[in-house]
Amino acid sequence: MFLSFPIDRVRADFPILHQQVYKRPLVYFDNAASTQKPVQVIDAIRRYYEQDNCNIHRGVHYLSVKATEAFEETRKEIREFINARDTREIIFTKGTTESLNLVASSFGKRYIRPGDEVIATIMEHHSNFVPWQQMCLECGATLRVAGIDDRGMLNVGELFGMISEKTRMITLTHVSNVLGTINPVKEIIAEAHKHGIPVLIDGAQGISHLPVDVQDMDCDFYCFSGHKMYGPMGIGVLYGKEKCLEELPPYQMGGEMIKEVYVDHTTFNELPFKFEAGTPNVEGVAGLRAALHYLNELGMDNIMDYEASLLKYATEKLAGIEGVRFYGTSDWKASLISFLIGKIHPYDVGMIIDKMGIAVRTGHHCAMPLMDYLHIPGTVRASFAFYNTMEEIDWMALAVAKAKKMLE
Amino acid sequence: MFLSFPIDRVRADFPILHQQVYKRPLVYFDNAASTQKPVQVIDAIRRYYEQDNCNIHRGVHYLSVKATEAFEETRKEIREFINARDTREIIFTKGTTESLNLVASSFGKRYIRPGDEVIATIMEHHSNFVPWQQMCLECGATLRVAGIDDRGMLNVGELFGMISEKTRMITLTHVSNVLGTINPVKEIIAEAHKHGIPVLIDGAQGISHLPVDVQDMDCDFYCFSGHKMYGPMGIGVLYGKEKCLEELPPYQMGGEMIKEVYVDHTTFNELPFKFEAGTPNVEGVAGLRAALHYLNELGMDNIMDYEASLLKYATEKLAGIEGVRFYGTSDWKASLISFLIGKIHPYDVGMIIDKMGIAVRTGHHCAMPLMDYLHIPGTVRASFAFYNTMEEIDWMALAVAKAKKMLE
Amino acid sequence: MTIKEAEKQIIQEFSVYDDWLDKYNFLVEMGKSLPMIDPEYQTDTYLISGCQSKVWLYARLSDGKVIFTADSDAIITKGIISLLIRVFSGQAPDDILHADLTFIDQIGLKENLSPNRSNGLVSMIKQMKLYAQVFKMKQG
Amino acid sequence: MTIKEAEKQIIQEFSVYDDWLDKYNFLVEMGKSLPMIDPEYQTDTYLISGCQSKVWLYARLSDGKVIFTADSDAIITKGIISLLIRVFSGQAPDDILHADLTFIDQIGLKENLSPNRSNGLVSMIKQMKLYAQVFKMKQG
Numbered sequence A, B: 001m002f003l004s005f006p007i008d009r010v011r012a013d014f015p016i017l018h019q020q021v022y023k024r025p026l027v028y029f030d031n032a033a034s035t036q037k038p039v040q041v042i043d044a045i046r047r048y049y050e051q052d053n054c055n056i057h058r059g060v061h062y063l064s065v066k067a068t069e070a071f072e073e074t075r076k077e078i079r080e081f082i083n084a085r086d087t088r089e090i091i092f093t094k095g096t097t098e099s100l101n102l103v104a105s106s107f108g109k110r111y112i113r114p115g116d117e118v119i120a121t122i123m124e125h126h127s128n129f130v131p132w133q134q135m136c137l138e139c140g141a142t143l144r145v146a147g148i149d150d151r152g153m154l155n156v157g158e159l160f161g162m163i164s165e166k167t168r169m170i171t172l173t174h175v176s177n178v179l180g181t182i183n184p185v186k187e188i189i190a191e192a193h194k195h196g197i198p199v200l201i202d203g204a205q206g207i208s209h210l211p212v213d214v215q216d217m218d219c220d221f222y223c224f225s226g227h228k229m230y231g232p233m234g235i236g237v238l239y240g241k242e243k244c245l246e247e248l249p250p251y252q253m254g255g256e257m258i259k260e261v262y263v264d265h266t267t268f269n270e271l272p273f274k275f276e277a278g279t280p281n282v283e284g285v286a287g288l289r290a291a292l293h294y295l296n297e298l299g300m301d302n303i304m305d306y307e308a309s310l311l312k313y314a315t316e317k318l319a320g321i322e323g324v325r326f327y328g329t330s331d332w333k334a335s336l337i338s339f340l341i342g343k344i345h346p347y348d349v350g351m352i353i354d355k356m357g358i359a360v361r362t363g364h365h366c367a368m369p370l371m372d373y374l375h376i377p378g379t380v381r382a383s384f385a386f387y388n389t390m391e392e393i394d395w396m397a398l399a400v401a402k403a404k405k406m407l408e
Numbered sequence C, D: 001m002t003i004k005e006a007e008k009q010i011i012q013e014f015s016v017y018d019d020w021l022d023k024y025n026f027l028v029e030m031g032k033s034l035p036m037i038d039p040e041y042q043t044d045t046y047l048i049s050g051c052q053s054k055v056w057l058y059a060r061l062s063d064g065k066v067i068f069t070a071d072s073d074a075i076i077t078k079g080i081i082s083l084l085i086r087v088f089s090g091q092a093p094d095d096i097l098h099a100d101l102t103f104i105d106q107i108g109l110k111e112n113l114s115p116n117r118s119n120g121l122v123s124m125i126k127q128m129k130l131y132a133q134v135f136k137m138k139q140g
């Protein structure tokens, strides 16, 4: 199936891939940190600044009306992309981290009392761990943390066992940015809802690899970043069920989130504006729109298939190098591989293969609780996007073998 | 002096200005809402995505190191641009509104107790009013609000009279986005410091019109947005004295602001990273850098002189139309004019002159407390940038006269 | 006159003008001729939110038809609402509820009267349909 | 040997290699030969923060000279710190404090060992100078 993936045409769309690094062709395997942008996105940004740039909403003049319409059109397209029920449920933020902080902060203010509990997992990214941890510490609540098994799969039973009448929220990642594990979010959400507990899904790594349908999943919140889905930096989305968002107090103040301000009090605008404070990143939204179009045209199913083949091939190739240990071997896995070789420090591997033009990420991947749990200092992580090729994987395997020889 | 301003060359740098709107050349006088971007900024963004795009800081590979260096170089250049003492005092945010919310929230948590007071002014933008108002409401503190005189100048005496041992913070705008008034911030800061009270300056409208020297001003915090200073959207700056920032608790959690995360607690990174949560807008920073270069090359003094001549000319021209009333006639004024004509609603004026290609802003300009104070529903605001011309002002005066005739 | 007919009439009237300014001039004239709302309804209760200018809208049912009156502090907004009143006032609740207005696109003001929060066109139509809905329910 | 002389020697040794990989190979060899730190100093107290890998650094004063020992869990980091130790260990506190190292630029590793938080080079130099500062104060 993946043989039909138009890889040459796709690669041609990404200018950055055609450069040399240390006199070698760049091999970019750091996609889980940030994806590269197709020329369509870059052009959309340029066009936005050359033709449409303006502050939006309250303006009556031509540019402002035009920019506002494009902005609100994008909201509709994002609603469609994740199959939300209503555009009122789509909030633009600066990224996943802000979306998560927004919910943790507003949810905490509204609902969390001393003695309450929030459940997370040991594989959470700091951005979906620390906001809840700190909010719980402030409120006198407890953050409970479900573990994983040998293959890096969530102990769903353990998580379900933590649910009690004290539980106010379950927050977990759709896809682990370290292990690649795709969590059984639908099953967890269904169980949580039996107890009336809302569930937040951190979609930072989910949105670019899987078709996402928030109504089918039935999550209460879903968060993602533009820059990890081939769109610009500085823009992200918070999806929330209308009912949930309605009940949360506003987060930041100023701009379109306001209805009326008096010296002694303020009334707030309705959804989605209630959570959009300050001049929004209209450029970011314009770029994100182009990214959506790009993904829709390729088709998330095709992307999934092609990436699955990359993952399979890379796993086989690396497994052929003696001493390589994988972290995360779930059957349900997105296209990234975390590994270590013997006693070699991941940093050393990253430094050496970088000199061969290969960009991987090394370290704790902003998941220190997971590193502690696994008793490792970090991993080498190669994360793939649909513009990567089998040949690049061959080259990485050679480079890793060479690094191993040098460093052992 | 302004005769020597290279207006033709400057205009050539701004692609968006060379378009037709309703078959008339666009006249963009909505610069206080957002400025247009020179081709140098647009190119910097394109170049960033075509050559350098990467997530920064913890990466060891070539692109990541390169992107990190450019990011940190920009921090140095911003330090220089506002003459901060140290790069640790420069925090990247998504914009002024976020900078202000950050300080209000963290300052509130750290310092504000029931009975305390914060002083603001009636001319604040909602973004520098509502965060403090809501924080005060939450903490049981009081927001006190200093008024203005007939010319739209701050009643400094009234403000000084409000200072007491209950005062914890004074927050005010450098330049009013409605009245154009340049506040005597240095004098106010000096007086506040005599009482040991920190002062925050909202520089959203100051940074693009005036040379800013935070050490000379001696403010404790200064906030501004990239998009109002010819840079990209989605990026802004919070300057804070190191001592002040050190004492504030972190705001958002996740990403580079973290040092170490344990299941039950977290330690935070040092300045400036402590306040930068999530993947930063590296693109925005790259674009902002190009904007800084552009401003430095033109010279803030030259910009100030040229804009002063635009302001003077526009004021004279509009004053020639019977029934025009100005709001804000301070001798110390940035290049924007708020006005009304007879009983005509500002919205009507904006709509009509838009059809003649002129983009002005109408309404309350996110300063409802000021509108209430002035007993008006809003104003028509023409705000000028250094790429505007005397001819454009002539055309606006004609258009306003025509609108007046139509609407009276 | 049905809603469709009223729309047609408006489209015809506007078709005389090619120029934006002339169309607006006409709109302003319409605004000036809008019968003002009874001052007792010019209160916050009848205020439509989401407009940059203030719009007060009141409706009553008379012989099974909805009668609208309105006012605004901005003359162009008055003009816009006067068009909506010409189309909707005197119509049956059900007809108002099911109407899918097209005249706005066709008089060539679409770009100006786009569903942009600042002109509040969407809010006005929504509010008028809400009145119709309420009257329909009251009627049974 | 002065600091400058030690730098010169390192620059010469590296000048043999044109290739990044060879330079790194050499660095790795240096790392392997770094005399390890006494285990009692391999604790959090002696840990340098700001490195992706762990670096422990300990110093003592002997005959008016600062003697450094260090270790790291990453071999390249060890290589880097071994270069710093060659340059700084056995030097007087004042000389260390006033040294402006240039060898990093000149051995052709500048882009790799840039003041990027992940390799911690800046933190290492800072920490070594801090030791020198402390010893200087004790002496004086």
Ligand SMILES: Cc1ncc(COP(=O)(O)O)c(C=O)c1O
Binding pocket: A032, A033, A095, A096, A097, A098, A125, A127, A128, A173, A175, A176, A177, A202, A204, A205, A225, A366, B255, B278, B279, B280
């Ligand atoms: C699983 C996960 N959650 C959250 C984030 C934070 O995303 P951002 O840095 O774009 O806010 C990331 C990416 O770093 C991630 O991988």
Ligand SMILES: Cc1ncc(COP(=O)(O)O)c(C=O)c1O
Binding pocket: A255, A278, A279, A280, B032, B033, B095, B096, B097, B098, B125, B127, B128, B173, B175, B176, B177, B202, B204, B205, B225, B366
């Ligand atoms: C004086 C003032 N403060 C704050 C802001 C808010 O800036 P931003 O919307 O870029 O966050 C603005 C601009 O709208 C302003 O004019």
